[in-house]
Amino acid sequence: MTAINPTERDWLQICSQDCDCIAGQSALKHAPVTFRHPKHDIFIPDHTDPWTSLRRVTHLGIVSHQDDLEIAAYHGITECFHSGDKWFGGVVVTDGAGSPRKGPYADYTDEEMQAVRKMEQQKAAFVGEYSFMAQLGYPSEDVKTQRQGPVVEDLKFILEHSQPQVLYVHNPCDRHDTHVATFLRCLEAIRALPLEMRPKKVYGCEVWRKLDWLLHEDKTMLWVDKYPHLLRPLLGVFDSQISGGKRYDLAEEGLRHANATYFDSHTTDNTSLLTFAMDLTPLVENDQLDVQEYTLGYVRRLEADVAQRMKKFI
Template sequence: MKTTVHIHPQHTKESACQKTNHLAIVAHQDDAEIIGYSGIQQCYLKESDWFSSITLTNGSGASRGGRYANLSDTQLSAIRQSEQIKAAQIGDYAFCIQWDISSKELKEQMEFFACELSQQLATSRPDTIYTHCPTDKHSTHRVVCEVVITAIRKIMQSDHHYKPTIYGVEVWGSLDWVPKEFLVELDCSPMANLEQALIGIYDSQIDGNKGYDKAVLGRRMANATFNSSHNSDSARSLNLAIELTPLLSDQSLTISSFLAPILEAFSMQTLAHFNNEK
């Protein structure tokens, strides 16, 4: 499988893997910057911590507009990969790996690519992993979540001491509906300039009347503002996530079974006020 690999100039490929303790595993170029920013800024500010990313598809099927409207899939993919490397340079990532496969290939060979991913993760074993939430509206995002869970489970079967924390973070569809007891708030407040620069580098996605740069930052601000109706904001910017670690601790647990109590709690919470309607 063809991959594009960028390594921080301070590292070798081996040391980049060994030093990485925050890793985003995502579907498309720009997803790591959307879901992983709390880890990016933490590592940027702390010399001993390193953030890295793995992008599982080549982004060739993205919508396009503006000056990118007439590009072929191959041309768009090359530009998106270049933008991802620029983001990795701005964000000071230890490594950035991009797979050159389509969303269709990933969906059709999930088990194969889960094995490929587990081999790539074998040398890094990051403490904290960010990926897509299983309730995401984008089908490729949901597939990536499944592939990531399967890959980490494979590693844990042979290494029982490896117990990472994994977050499923919102992208297509907010997680503000999730009951508080299941919700994780990832603080994205520090370094607003870095936050803006990272998402703004993806001109190929923004130029076609898709305002990802404003939408991502706006959602984070809205999450912080609407987090509590009776208290002052405790953060400027928040990503919302569901912790997926129970899916690693209990490998017999299906994603459907994992989501069931969250959906039940939401239903009960929502209907409680109306239960005495006449």
């Protein structure tokens, strides 16, 4: 795709907001949507023009790696699946070069692995009927180091033009460094936007550190039983992971059943499939909130609960 320089992009944005500017609307519809890294990829399953596919999004997921969306943002995917007025958009920030490989993929180079992972993510977007699937193509180090500027700008551009009602990101207690860094880049991008353009709800979701440890009142419960059959085909397309020895398809289905059953010891189950999330909305409503202190508040409340419960019986 041909890159749009900043002047052209600004002009297109202005024209798109002016309903009387017919030339601007036409130019916008036919202009490419591009991002800063040369390895970026945009996939639109139903072949809608890129700008429309961005602007119709109601639920957006921004994650680090291919297949993170289908785990972390599964609630948003199922909320929008077969819906006439809700659309899910997906963003994967990194290139997949560091993926573990085994079996038929054992001898794949990083370049070959990136191509496989990109194709698998496109397949998942097709199965889940995503509005658009953007893979930004950055090396993980670009997300975690001082080279993060372009990452934040790309994320800001997506958030600005999609303006989702609901955003799914990694939770800040995740034990994967790239996941935590990706969450922080997302927060930077959101806070660079005016309040009225920010998501109405932001959920920090489970991937590498699950959230069953949260106190009952700190858990956001995301029911994911709307299309129970959808999880396996969504994760099943990531053959490079499954053949490589990581059965995410089985693990995630089992986890959702376990969450539903073990959520509460004194009530019967109201759903058979449940994921947990942190409500991170206060962080995007108030820029003065310190993200580290906000996150550690969850941990401190757990510590106090454990101490109080033991104290009662010692």
